[in-house]
Amino acid sequence: EAGVTQFPSHSVIEKGQTVTLRCDPISGHDNLYWYRRVMGKEIKFLLHFVKESKQDESGMPNNRFLAERTGGTYSTLKVQPAELEDSGVYFCASSHYRSGRANEQFFGPGTRLTVL
């Protein structure tokens, strides 16, 4: 079974540019989460989809961040315009909705975003 995949693995952009990150969850996983980790700090929650619906987006830092999950499959996270403080590693994770192990989230390898 394929794991969670993310694209790109690295992205270096200039302040003011736009970047779109993609996440493909494990097939059949209804829950999809986005997180961000700034170096040396905690893995911080951004938002949670259940299928195509945004269940919780309380962690989104501001309206420069837009997440979508059309059709309830893959998800994109767009940052527009990017600022220096947006640099970090963006992780995507998925889990099965009704699994007894819904606590277990499967993480992707992350996208390392550097804003110059």
Add this chain to the structure above:
Amino acid sequence: GQSLEQPSEVTAVEGAIVQINCTYQTSGFYGLSWYQQHDGGAPTFLSYNALDGLEETGRFSSFLSRSDSYGYLLLQELQMKDSASYFCAVREEGSYIPTFGRGTSLIVHP
């Protein structure tokens, strides 16, 4: 809100036993998870405790004391490949969203 405390770094030698502690504050505790992350890799689920006591999975064990708002991850027979960051994460009642600690960097020496 929630907060978690775990040591920033722990060092140990190969073959030894190491314990990584995690204390938390939360309004409605549901469960505590542990994740492992190697440099440049994806965090990987290790264990989950909802009830008091010790859960053992091979060389790794996780303990929870709800009354003390405390848990730990115990790694036995340490191997070089265990060098990684270890995160504890708390779930609140009614939420699927875990709150992660800052992670503990475990360095295993030969």
